[in-house]
Amino acid sequence: MTISVFVGTSVDGFIARPNGDLDFLPEGGGEPHGYTEFIASVDAIVLGRKSFEKVLTFEPWPYGAKRVVVLSSRPVDLAAAKGGTVEQMAGTPAEIVSRLAASGAHHLYIDGGITIQGFLRAGLIQRLTITHVPVLIGEGVPLFGSLPRDVRLQHVATRHYPSGLVQTEYRIGG
Numbered sequence: 001m002t003i004s005v006f007v008g009t010s011v012d013g014f015i016a017r018p019n020g021d022l023d024f025l026p027e028g029g030g031e032p033h034g035y036t037e038f039i040a041s042v043d044a045i046v047l048g049r050k051s052f053e054k055v056l057t058f059e060p061w062p063y064g065a066k067r068v069v070v071l072s073s074r075p076v077d078l079a080a081a082k083g084g085t086v087e088q089m090a091g092t093p094a095e096i097v098s099r100l101a102a103s104g105a106h107h108l109y110i111d112g113g114i115t116i117q118g119f120l121r122a123g124l125i126q127r128l129t130i131t132h133v134p135v136l137i138g139e140g141v142p143l144f145g146s147l148p149r150d151v152r153l154q155h156v157a158t159r160h161y162p163s164g165l166v167q168t169e170y171r172i173g174g
């Protein structure tokens with residue numbers, strides 16, 4: 001099982017404004033920077049409930065028929081994701097990964113700040129691709145949070161794009 005993060009942040013490390021707005025990210029995802037190829041390579045997108053609620057405001061549903069797993073400890077209206085293939089799970093990151101592995105998934109895409117932080121703390125993320133958008137927004141929803149110990153990163157590549165996006169790819173562990 002490969003478990004990846006592919007996320008866009010402000011240079012000061014925020015994935016959304018405090019109210020959840022994403023208006024500081026380039027419109028339409030910005031110039032091509034590997035997202036299309038990345039998402040084609042994943043078997044399931046594991047989305048925190050708050051990110052799921054944000055994605056529901058996008059028209060149309062952006063993930064097509066790709067399997068999406070919404071994490072929440074409470075009932076979630078999955079039918080609101082019209083045209084999507086969406087299910088719900090709860091549990092520890094390790095439990096979620098073993099359930100998805102048992103159902104045949106080989107590559108997971110973990111998304112949402114709190115959700116990414118939980119999988120990082122559990123030592124389950126192997127690939128981390130962060131695309132920095134050239135803006136400082138001062139406050140917001142942080143990508144990273146507290147950790148029980150340092151997480152050593154192995155730098156794989158840094159790519160930069162004409163619009164100012166700077167993407168850094170790391171491997172963790174192994």
Ligand SMILES: NC(=O)c1ccc[n+]([C@@H]2O[C@H](COP(=O)([O-])OP(=O)(O)OC[C@H]3O[C@@H](n4cnc5c(N)ncnc54)[C@H](OP(=O)(O)O)[C@@H]3O)[C@@H](O)[C@H]2O)c1
Pocket residue numbers: 006007008009014015016019020021022025047048049050051052054055071072073074089090091092093111112113114115116118141
């Ligand atoms: N810039 C980007 O690329 C990017 C990417 C993704 C998201 N975002 C933005 O980030 C914001 C949301 O991020 P966030 O950090 O606030 O939250 P989040 O990670 O999307 O969602 C957190 C929620 O997910 C549920 N959850 C997480 N792990 C769980 C587990 N192991 N078991 C059960 N439930 C679990 C919990 O829901 P319950 O409280 O229901 O139990 C938790 O409150 C949104 O504004 C979104 O648009 C930006």
